Amino acid sequence: MEDLHSKKGVRSEVNKIAGPVFIELLMGTLFGMVDMIMLGNFGDNATSAAGIASVGITNQLVLIGLSLVQALSIGATAMIARYMGGHREDRVESVVKHIILITQMFLAIPIVILSISFAPGLMKFLGAHGDTIAIGSTYFKIIMLGFLFQSLNFAIFASLRGVGDTKTPMKINVFVNLLNVIGNLVLIYGLMGFPALGVTGAGISTALSQVIATILSLIYILKKDSTIHINLKEKFRVEKDIIFNLVKIGVPASLEQIAMRLGVLLFIRIVASLGTVAYATHQIAINILSLSFTPGQAFGIAASTLTGKSLGADEPVLAEKYIKTCSKIGSLVSGFMAIIFFFFGGAIASLYSNDPQVIGQAGQILKLIAFIQPFQSSSLIVAGGLRGAGDTIFTLMSSFIGILIIRVALAYYFVIIVGTGLVGAWLAILIDQFIRWILVNYRFRTGKWKYVVIR
Structure with missing residues (x-):
């Protein structure tokens, strides 16, 4: 049997957890890029620009919604991983039930309800111009309706990853993303007798794919031989310790996500002032950048699960070995992507428009993204390890400083005052990523994250 403490054993465990997550995220991102390319090639330049902007x-x-669900899910993943590591598997089902009910009742x-009721006003607040609102308001409502199912899937998948099961979320997500691409092709362009619905068709296909993912997820966790089994016959009881842990880990994580999303919103409003x-x-550029998130996210999830366990x-x-190994492998993959973005950025962008x-x-911008890669990947992975330990207060501080203060302030300075345009906004992102990389790596080196207690 392979020694888990050896380099080979550590690397094997990391790849076992991160591999399926990386494939899942990579395929999901690639499918998302295909969707964006479809919209970018639908109609004239003005229509395609408004369609992409509405998305x-x-x-x-x-x-914003998913980040709040994710914040609570971080607590669930950390708790489940700790319980599995401590051979307290009997606690897992209760955690899953708590996280599903809380995310649906208090978030989703x-x-x-709020987003559908105030769709045009919210779009305008988020920086949409009149052409974007006219073309995209129906899409907005449909996607937000699908959010009910998306948030449920998110909570279930986070729980499965907590026990180390990353293959099931991968299989479900790859399957429904493929269905979504086919649905988009049919409904955007009006194939097989369907009308050409443009961005509205993309919304319908995306929402339906989330519904199918929910059905498949529920079928799986209700099976007795699944990695996490939920027994609906067993009466649900609110447990103070689980609520305490979710609050202790989830509240700082939620505040971090709120700070991040608020920072991104302010940043987006600055960018939107430059026109459609x-x-x-x-x-x-964001859509292409999301492709480069995948190594950091995948190995960050692996770091979180393995650290908690x-x-x-x-x-x-x-x-500590798991976090260091995750960071090394993830950074190598991100470095390879950076080279592609730097030399072939224009060719990739031409696929969209x-x-x-x-x-x-x-x-x-893709040349700037290439320089962002090393810092982005490392900070995502190390922060994932800290969250897996339940150390979410410091990650809150780093995100607050990096995104809400540095990114927004520099974007305002470069875009509004200096007048550097979109390149200046992305320079602000580069500096933000560098500062956050310094902060999370400093916290990791202190070793204080090793002593966070979970009930």
Whole structure:
């Protein structure tokens, strides 16, 4: 049997957890890029720009909601991993039930009701111009309705990853993302007898794919032989310790996500002031950047799960090895992506749009994205390890300083005062990522995260 403390054993465990997550996120991002490319090639330049912009505006609100769900899910993943490491598997089902009920009752349902009731006003607040609101308001409502199912899937998948099951979320997500791409192709362009619905068709396909993912997820966790089994016949009881842990880990994580999303919103409003074409270009760059998030996110999830499990088994040295190994492998993959973005940025951007102005600007931005890669990947992974330990207060501080203060202030200075345009906004992102990389790595080196207690 392979020694988990050896380099080979640590690397094997990391790849076992991170591999399926990386494939899942990579395929999901690639499918998302295909969706954006479809919209970018639908209609004339003005229509395609407004369509892409409406997706970007809607995604801002979806990401706010998902970030709050994710914050609570971080608590669930950390708790489940600790319980598994400490051989307290009997506690897992209760954690899953708590996280599903709390996310639906206190986050998903209120967000959906508010967003559908005030759709045009919210879009305008998020920086949408009149053409974007006219084309994208129906898309906005449909996507937000699908958020009910998306948030439920998020909570279930986070729980599965807590026990080390990353293959099930991968299989479900890859399958439904493939269905979504096919649905988008049919409904955006009007194939197989369907009308050409443009961005509205993309919304319908995306929401339906979330519904299918929910059905598949529920079927899986209700099976007796699943990695997490939920017994609906067993009466649900509120447990103070689980609520305490969720509050202790989830509240700082929620505040971190609120700070991040508020910072991004303010940043987006600065970018949106440059006009619809500039915003569409920015959205294309963000869409491509999301591809480079995948190594950091995948190995960050692996770091979170393996750190929690190791600390649950009272092995802090092993937890540190896992975080370092995750960071090394994730950074190598991100470095490879950086080279591609630097040399082939213009060619990648040309897939999204025929507009020479958009392609030229996006190509410049992708060169900046290449420099962002090493800092982004490392900070995502190390922060994932800290969260897996339940150390969410410091990650809150680093995100608050980096995104809400540094990124917004510098973007305002570069774009509004100096007048550098979109490139200046992305320079602000680069500096923000560098500062956060310094902060989270400093916290990791102190070793204080090893002593966070979970009930």
